Amino acid sequence: MALALAATPQASYNFSGLITLTSGQAYDAASPTATKPSTTSQSALLYDTGTNYPNLIKIVPSTSANNFTSVGMRVIGWSKYIATSGSDPYIPTVLADVTLGYTSGTVASLSVNGVSNFFFSSATVAVSVPTVNIYTPATAAGANVEPASVIIDCVGSLLIQVQFKATGTTPKMGAFWYTI
Numbered sequence: 001m002a003l004a005l006a007a008t009p010q011a012s013y014n015f016s017g018l019i020t021l022t023s024g025q026a027y028d029a030a031s032p033t034a035t036k037p038s039t040t041s042q043s044a045l046l047y048d049t050g051t052n053y054p055n056l057i058k059i060v061p062s063t064s065a066n067n068f069t070s071v072g073m074r075v076i077g078w079s080k081y082i083a084t085s086g087s088d089p090y091i092p093t094v095l096a097d098v099t100l101g102y103t104s105g106t107v108a109s110l111s112v113n114g115v116s117n118f119f120f121s122s123a124t125v126a127v128s129v130p131t132v133n134i135y136t137p138a139t140a141a142g143a144n145v146e147p148a149s150v151i152i153d154c155v156g157s158l159l160i161q162v163q164f165k166a167t168g169t170t171p172k173m174g175a176f177w178y179t180i
Contacts, residue, residue, distance in 0.1 A: 012179070016044040018064050018115060018172035019164065027163045030076045030094065034087035036159070037078050043163040046177050056180040057160055060149040061100055062117040064172035066107035071100040071120070071166045073173070075150075077157030090159070096152045097126035098134070108145040117174070119147035151180075 021042055028042050039045045046057070061073050075096040081089050103121035110117050125132045130153060137146040154160055164173035 013176070014046070014178060015112060015176050016046060016162070016174045017113070018062070018117065018174040019044055021164055021166055021171045021173060023169070023171055024070070024167045025165060027072070027074050027165055030074075030092040030163075032089055032091050034089055037076075037090060037092075037161055042165065043076075043161050044175065046160045046162055046175065047179065055153065055155050056151055057154050058149055058151045058178055058180060059162065060119070060147050060176040061098075061123075061162075061164075062119055062147075062174050062176065063166065064116065064118070064170075065168060066102055066109070066118040068166040068168035068171050071173075072164070073098045073100060073150075073175070074163040074165075075152055076161045076163065077154050078159035078161065079156055080158045093157065095130055095154060095157070095160075096132045096150055098132070098150055099124045099126070100148065103137075103145060106145055108147060119145075121145065121148055123148040123150055125150075154179075 025042060028040055037045060077093045077095045078090045081091060100120040101122035108119045121137050123134045123136045125134060133151040136148045162175050166173060
């Protein structure tokens, strides 16, 4: 009797690092551009699909403290179009717009690279954006400490950029992520 094995490549698990935000600042504009988008003071470029063509991306957002307000994360997919002459334009698509919140219990935290990362336990997706699958343990019980995460369809995006916003004293945010 022959045995068959079905396998898929294992995901590469990554961390953007914590980015220092300007407190109370809105998301960066996501406008078509002739230059490749990059990491900014309010965002991180998570991946460039040079050799990898994922369909989904899972993101677990984190922050440097457990008391920020007006916390959000927006995910932008960038597609590069080939121009007949001149620069090839990058066109953005909003893939997710998520409001993040903390548990009413103990906020889960972990030191990564010597820096404390606190995790959100609730995620709410804004209306009028594509379907986003969320895992938000705070909906089951306010005291849950499991981190919230989102899984987003990113088919057709050459680049994935995550944008952050928060209000508080020197807010920093980042994302643990992998593609599927």
